[in-house]
Amino acid sequence: MWRDSWREWRNRLLMSPRFQRAAAAFWLSRPQARREARELFDLVAGFTYSQITLSCVRLGLLERVRAGRVSEAILIESLAMSVAAARTLLRAAAALELLEPANLDEDRAGWALGRRGAALLGNPGVLAMIEHHAVLYGDLVDPLAMLRAPRGATALAKYWPYASASTPGEVAAEKTHDYTRLMAASQSLVAEEILDAYDVRGHRAILDVGGGDGSFLRALAQRSANIHLMLFDLPGVAAVARERFAAAQLLDRVQIFGGDFSRDTLPVGADLVSFVRVLHDHDDPLVERLLRAAAAALPPGGRILVAEPMAGTGGAERMGDAYFGLYLWAMGSGRPRSAQELTVMLENAGFCRIRRCPTRIPLQTSVLVGERAG
Ligand SMILES: C[S@@+](CC[C@H](N)C(=O)[O-])C[C@H]1O[C@@H](n2cnc3c(N)ncnc32)[C@H](O)[C@@H]1O
Secondary structure, eight states, X not given: OHHHHXXXXXXXXXXXXXXXXXXXXXXXXXXXXXXXXXXXXXXXXXXXXXXXXXXXXXXXXXXXXXXXXXXXHHHHHTSOSOHHHHHHHHHHHHHTTSEEEOOXXXXXXXXXXXXXXXXXXXXXXXXXXXXXXHHHHHHTSSHHHHHXXXXXXXXXXXXXXXXXXXXXXXXOGGGTHHHHHHHHHTHHHHHHHHHHHSOGGGOSEEEEETOTTSHHHHHHHHHOSSOEEEEEEOHXXXXXXXXXXXXXXXXXXXXXXXXXTTTSOOOOOOSEEEEESOGGGSOHHHHHHHHHHXXXXXXXTOEEEEEEOOBTOTTOHIIIIXXXXXXXXXXXXXXXXXXXXXXXXXXXXXXXXXXXXXXXXXXXXXXXXXXXXX
């Protein structure tokens, strides 16, 4: 009750132009007023930031200044746009700290890599996601139309064909290649986060369900020379994983299973089953089935590891419910779940002693580990 009254009082105050003016005028509240105004502006203008960033990535601008400053004239020459348009883009990129002005001398303007540009270049997975987001951006042009239409009538749903297929096992291999590449590009940071959060070395064998091209298992193999690797994914993806393991000369350590986890049982033999960025793709009935299948595949005392960005994560609320909420809606199935929701689902499927293993950057992934009840 007191919460309602407090909220009404706060909102009345924040809506009042007089209060806003007073907060900006008073020196003690001014920094907070400025912060609020900036955050509100980001909410309103964020779409321009994404498109400026996409332009820089598509034009290879960050790559062009990777090694050091470049003259503005040379940069502009390659952009296939008017000088005025190019300068507008360069200045916009500087405002986002993707680039920074670095004149060559008094007469020659130049540009160098900015701090956010450097962070992006150091993270090829994020660069791949920026390019990929053009698909979601198209679906979001009319957000209400998307939310009101039957789910799955989107370009993003076509990109992830398993999400709306009635028989995912029959999805053509070539339709899985783009997303498998995207997932592999963004897997390395996620894998390191997970492996730092949970020590896998006590395990004998791991089954990675929906393991993609095996990037996670290969990162894990580098940490533990003895653990046996098992991967389950759609037949077309499993075939790609086989090629990647062969190229890494790891075929003797891995068993690869092609199948459809919405119908098939999971292979036995592992004492750790992992789901990395898999459960949030699916609706509750399939997730419940998957967790029961994992319990059936494990011996008593065997462990389950669930790693994905989770809703309601402190400090990363926008990632869970805003970004993944809309992303997964557009994809056609699944939803971001909180650690509490996943814990209840794990318990219902026969797991106990479920705990969260803290990760350094929960924005990328959170990790839950549980034990198959005896
Ligand atoms: C979002 S990707 C995650 C891949 C990998 N775990 C990672 O984090 O990079 C989900 C994976 O689940 C697989 N998958 C989806 N539906 C499946 C099904 N019905 N049977 C088997 N695998 C499936 C996809 O092919 C894909 O590789």
